[in-house]
Amino acid sequence: MDIQKEEVLKLAQLSMLRFSDQELTTLTSDFKEFLGYVQEIMTVDSLPNSESNRRFNVFREDRAITKDREDILSQAPARSNDYFVVPKILEGTEN
Numbered sequence: 001m002d003i004q005k006e007e008v009l010k011l012a013q014l015s016m017l018r019f020s021d022q023e024l025t026t027l028t029s030d031f032k033e034f035l036g037y038v039q040e041i042m043t044v045d046s047l048p049n050s051e052s053n054r055r056f057n058v059f060r061e062d063r064a065i066t067k068d069r070e071d072i073l074s075q076a077p078a079r080s081n082d083y084f085v086v087p088k089i090l091e092g093t094e095n
Contacts, residue, residue, distance in 0.1 A: 001035045003028060 008028045078085035
């Protein structure tokens with residue numbers, strides 16, 4: 001795909017960016033190179049359409065697992081009664 005300096009200038013204007021003539025020339029070259037890579041990647045057949053390669057969402061059944069509360073809380077770096085103590089991250093909140 002070929003991109004012209006005018007198209008890069010239009011993108012810059014829409015993005016409210018200003019570039020010197022040298023920067024526009026460099027950006028145009030960079031865009032051409034990038035779009036060339038994209039075209040090359042699009043030609044690669046990464047996933048054949050065979051039945052074995054199709055991807056499906058696999059769901060598992062939700063199951064409750066019983067764990068010993070004291071065993072879990074004993075691993076906490078800090079605790080208060082039956083709760084983990086964590087650093088306060090929000091301003092103006094109660095403890």
